Amino acid sequence: MIKTPGDVKTYKKDLKRALSNTFLGATLDAFASAYPASRANAFSGIDFEALAAEIARAKDESIPNLEKLLEEFTVQAQKAGAVVHFARTAFEANSIIASIAEENGVRRIVKGKSMTAEETFLNDHLERSGYEVTETDLGEWIIQMRGEGPSHMVMPAIHLSRREVAELFTKVTGQAQDPDDIGAMVRVARSELRRKFLEADMGISGANFAIAQNGAIGLVTNEGNGRLVTTLPRVHVALVGVDKLVPDVKSAMRILTALPRNATGQLISTYVTWITGAVECKSAPGSRKSMHIVFLDNGRLALAKDPVFSQALRCIRCGACANVCPIYKLVGGHNYGHVYIGAIGLVLTYFYHGRQNARAIVRNCLNCRACKSVCAAGIDLPRLIKEVYGAILEVEGEKPVKNVLLEKTLGNRRLFHFLLRSGSHLQAPVAEGRFLRHLPLIFSEEHQFRRLPALAKVPLRDKWEKINPVTQNPRYKVAFFGGCLTDFVYPEQGQALLDACRDLGVRFEYPMEQTCCGLPALMMGEKETARRVAVQNIKAVDPAEFDYVLTLCASCGSHLKEYVNLLSDEPLLGVKAAQLKDKVIDFSSFMTKVLKIDPSQFLAGGGKTAYHAPCHLCRGQGVREEPRELLAIAGLEYVQTKDEEVCCGFGGSFSLDFPEISAELLKRKLDNVAASGTGALVTDCPGCVLQLKGGMENRGGAIEVKHIAEIVAERRK
Numbered sequence: 001m002i003k004t005p006g007d008v009k010t011y012k013k014d015l016k017r018a019l020s021n022t023f024l025g026a027t028l029d030a031f032a033s034a035y036p037a038s039r040a041n042a043f044s045g046i047d048f049e050a051l052a053a054e055i056a057r058a059k060d061e062s063i064p065n066l067e068k069l070l071e072e073f074t075v076q077a078q079k080a081g082a083v084v085h086f087a088r089t090a091f092e093a094n095s096i097i098a099s100i101a102e103e104n105g106v107r108r109i110v111k112g113k114s115m116t117a118e119e120t121f122l123n124d125h126l127e128r129s130g131y132e133v134t135e136t137d138l139g140e141w142i143i144q145m146r147g148e149g150p151s152h153m154v155m156p157a158i159h160l161s162r163r164e165v166a167e168l169f170t171k172v173t174g175q176a177q178d179p180d181d182i183g184a185m186v187r188v189a190r191s192e193l194r195r196k197f198l199e200a201d202m203g204i205s206g207a208n209f210a211i212a213q214n215g216a217i218g219l220v221t222n223e224g225n226g227r228l229v230t231t232l233p234r235v236h237v238a239l240v241g242v243d244k245l246v247p248d249v250k251s252a253m254r255i256l257t258a259l260p261r262n263a264t265g266q267l268i269s270t271y272v273t274w275i276t277g278a279v280e281c282k283s284a285p286g287s288r289k290s291m292h293i294v295f296l297d298n299g300r301l302a303l304a305k306d307p308v309f310s311q312a313l314r315c316i317r318c319g320a321c322a323n324v325c326p327i328y329k330l331v332g333g334h335n336y337g338h339v340y341i342g343a344i345g346l347v348l349t350y351f352y353h354g355r356q357n358a359r360a361i362v363r364n365c366l367n368c369r370a371c372k373s374v375c376a377a378g379i380d381l382p383r384l385i386k387e388v389y390g391a392i393l394e395v396e397g398e399k400p401v402k403n404v405l406l407e408k409t410l411g412n413r414r415l416f417h418f419l420l421r422s423g424s425h426l427q428a429p430v431a432e433g434r435f436l437r438h439l440p441l442i443f444s445e446e447h448q449f450r451r452l453p454a455l456a457k458v459p460l461r462d463k464w465e466k467i468n469p470v471t472q473n474p475r476y477k478v479a480f481f482g483g484c485l486t487d488f489v490y491p492e493q494g495q496a497l498l499d500a501c502r503d504l505g506v507r508f509e510y511p512m513e514q515t516c517c518g519l520p521a522l523m524m525g526e527k528e529t530a531r532r533v534a535v536q537n538i539k540a541v542d543p544a545e546f547d548y549v550l551t552l553c554a555s556c557g558s559h560l561k562e563y564v565n566l567l568s569d570e571p572l573l574g575v576k577a578a579q580l581k582d583k584v585i586d587f588s589s590f591m592t593k594v595l596k597i598d599p600s601q602f603l604a605g606g607g608k609t610a611y612h613a614p615c616h617l618c619r620g621q622g623v624r625e626e627p628r629e630l631l632a633i634a635g636l637e638y639v640q641t642k643d644e645e646v647c648c649g650f651g652g653s654f655s656l657d658f659p660e661i662s663a664e665l666l667k668r669k670l671d672n673v674a675a676s677g678t679g680a681l682v683t684d685c686p687g688c689v690l691q692l693k694g695g696m697e698n699r700g701g702a703i704e705v706k707h708i709a710e711i712v713a714e715r716r717k
């Protein structure tokens, strides 16, 4: 049985162990680096966003009708000679399958890969009941012999080296295996498994689809084992989650268009198998196979009724949300999930395997949105992860101290700003220029991976009136949303905005009642606090009074756009939130698309400049080309770096909670920038500036790190 720590302290030990596994890091990195290109090739000519939206729409139609689809499926499957069972729980599903085995005099069972069987721990149950069970997917067979669970939903043994596999095969066969002769190892697997197929009385598979229209199931596989499992033995049992029910063949084909492409970058998997009812089978009594389909509920039907979490049932198990997750890439699936891994694993674990297994892993999310951007079913995974964390805090009724402090301070703007101002005075003994000399005692050794900035002596809001020039007959009236970091740590970025837009016909205003955008509260599972803060900001910055609401903070910008979700049940404020969503704009888009600046307004001949794309700008707001365009207009030579859109590891309070992960992501980011030979690195989020500048400072500050507004302002004529 898989064990996942329920406490963060133990979990962090596991994370550190995984981070020190250089093979794991290199393998996952190699896969993650190759995956985007093969995925892009596979989707060439297909509008992925439209396809994902179509899958989401169709799934959302089916999810409330799963029971009806099950009835329809049962009628059709029974007509075709299959027996259909329904299991409310994992235990019930395992017991039904064990009874089928007993009734049919089964001794040996072969199994195809099935995440649903992993979910119910079917092998453990059957083995305890005295059956011999052999996994026949190569990766599954390997991990079964090692007594492990899968570390990826599609590639279960991706965490193992060929040396480890050779050692295992040497033990199994009693003959030394050469780790460099992969062909020989495959032959070992083939000869061992062929024997098992021929001896088996029962085959167990999962299913990717169960089609209500005709009672057929569909299996998408890459090894021939799926076909052997479902055809050779005289009894076939398919264990299927009720969420795999689709109304018709067309719906299944739509999912099939996305599944292999998103999973492994294949146009189509090697085998797609469709099975309708009990087919002819020479080894079965009466020459007809005994075919059973066991549908598993295990909480799915209740989940289907939940207005927020039901979208988790759209999942088609492609595993793409793990493929692109920067944390999965570092620590692998055994540390980034329980049975189900990756982003969807952080959500499903809570529902299928309980709070204890979910409570530590669900906190390990940067909110970088990489998973959401590739999800074949358009699931808002980062949001669901935060909702699960919030639900766990609520059920447990005990909050971490920092949550209590945040709740008390963030909900009260005056108190919050008073504390920040006081901090700027109190830090004097430990401040050294723009950085803190020593980290406060609450931070341990592992936080030394970056220098932390000092709070500004004078926040932006206190000098705004003085530095904001009067603009006569402005073309645009723009509210500036500062966010905590620009306001209290980097007011020079606000100054840069005013300098960059000098004489371009913009009147900026700084609504003084604005406060933190509230994203940190949401990240910490404090939805109610986040809501209160959203209300305060909507009241402070009335979007109807401005042409745009500009922020230099990508995280604030994308979160302000999400107020519509937070305030969806507030009729009047909901309307304001929708207006705000339309008016929020980032610096680069404002300069290039609204002000339409041109090179004549800037000095020519600037140096090489690398760009880090903040998660909340490129994925959160879909702004990708504008910052690069802006750099070129401002006379700079943009240099592309590896993994430009991969998170820098900041993630707000994430970098405080999981410094070991944050440090590794930062290291990789800065290594990539250093390899590009540039002298400057810009980005457009003060959070990323904090992380990148602090990390670069620790390396001796060879590359200058700035907000893009600063470098653009410097180059204005």
Ligand code: SF4
Residues within 6 Å of the ligand: 321, 324, 325, 326, 327, 328, 342, 343, 364, 365, 366, 367, 368, 369, 370, 371, 372, 381, 382
């Ligand atoms: S938001 Fe980022 S860190 Fe969180 S699960 Fe998704 S990909 Fe991973």
Ligand code: SF4
Residues within 6 Å of the ligand: 314, 315, 316, 317, 318, 319, 320, 321, 322, 342, 343, 344, 371, 374, 375, 376, 377, 378, 379, 381
């Ligand atoms: S959540 Fe989305 S990306 Fe992740 S496995 Fe499911 S369908 Fe694929």
